[in-house]
Amino acid sequence: AQSVSQHNHHVILSEAASLELGCNYSYGGTVNLFWYVQYPGQHLQLLLKYFSGDPLVKGIKGFEAEFIKSKFSFNLRKPSVQWSDTAEYFCAVNAGGNNDMRFGAGTRLTVKP
Amino acid sequence: ETGVTQTPRHLVMGMTNKKSLKCEQHLGHNAMYWYKQSAKKPLELMFVYNFKEQTENNSVPSRFSPECPNSSHLFLHLHTLQPEDSALYLCASSQVTYDTGELFFGEGSRLTVL
Numbered sequence: 001a002q003s004v005s006q007h008n009h010h011v012i013l014s015e016a017a018s019l020e021l022g023c024n025y026s027y028g029g030t031v032n033l034f035w036y037v038q039y040p041g042q043h044l045q046l047l048l049k050y051f052s053g054d055p056l057v058k059g060i061k062g063f064e065a066e067f068i069k070s071k072f073s074f075n076l077r078k079p080s081v082q083w084s085d086t087a088e089y090f091c092a093v094n095a096g097g098n099n100d101m102r103f104g105a106g107t108r109l110t111v112k113p
Numbered sequence: 114e115t116g117v118t119q120t121p122r123h124l125v126m127g128m129t130n131k132k133s134l135k136c137e138q139h140l141g142h143n144a145m146y147w148y149k150q151s152a153k154k155p156l157e158l159m160f161v162y163n164f165k166e167q168t169e170n171n172s173v174p175s176r177f178s179p180e181c182p183n184s185s186h187l188f189l190h191l192h193t194l195q196p197e198d199s200a201l202y203l204c205a206s207s208q209v210t211y212d213t214g215e216l217f218f219g220e221g222s223r224l225t226v227l
Contacts, residue, residue, distance in 0.1 A: 004155065032214050043115050044203065044218040090156065094214050099144050099207060100169060101216055103156035 002027035002093045006104035013081050014112050021076040021107050023091030033074040034092040035065055083113045116140040119204050119219035127227050134189040134222045136204030144209045145187040150201040163209055194226045
């Protein structure tokens with residue numbers, strides 16, 4: 001089965017700093033890739049997703065992610081973070097055609113005002 | 114409002130108790146899931162139901178017993194749990210097609226086992 005690694009457990013940034021969160025997966029076949037976000041006290045919600053086509057995917061709230069197949073990576077980026085981006089971010093992968101969604105351990109982002 | 118409702122939101126139980134977690138989805142989806150969320154660990158997929166049929170059981174101990182009476186409802190029956198089972202239990206649903214697979218999550222049931 002596929003697995004997901006998120007390299008950063010806790011990232012602390014000041015407002016307006018740029019963000020990049022790493023995500024690598026292990027699976028040799030076709031994959032669907034996701035980033036989910038969990039704001040404090042709220043449910044997990046989808047930030048963005050990649051299925052096919054343009055490897056640079058844009059999501060909500062100014063987030064984007066780039067799928068680099070040769071590196072098995074799907075890193076999340078935002079050019080300028082806000083205090084309201086403080087949350088936990090989860091990368092997830094499922095092999096195309098099934099519903100076995102695997103998640104990384106999550107990266108907690110703290111944005112200082 | 115997420116479209117996926119979980120009850121109770123918090124549950125404290127002793128190791129000899131029997132309790133159940135309930136999940137209901139209002140999105141018309143055909144697959145439902147139980148995940149376990151523990152601090153600093155990846156979300157663990159526990160059970161998957163497609164069209165009410167269980168298709169995945171990731172070596173979950175038998176003290177956790179799922180039930181899916183229809184495509185909108187999912188239960189997790191708990192019996193003789195251990196303190197290490199304390200975690201946030203998340204229910205999710207999705208519409209299973211090749212090109213999607215996006216999960217919609219409930220807010221979770223926080224379980225504490227004493």
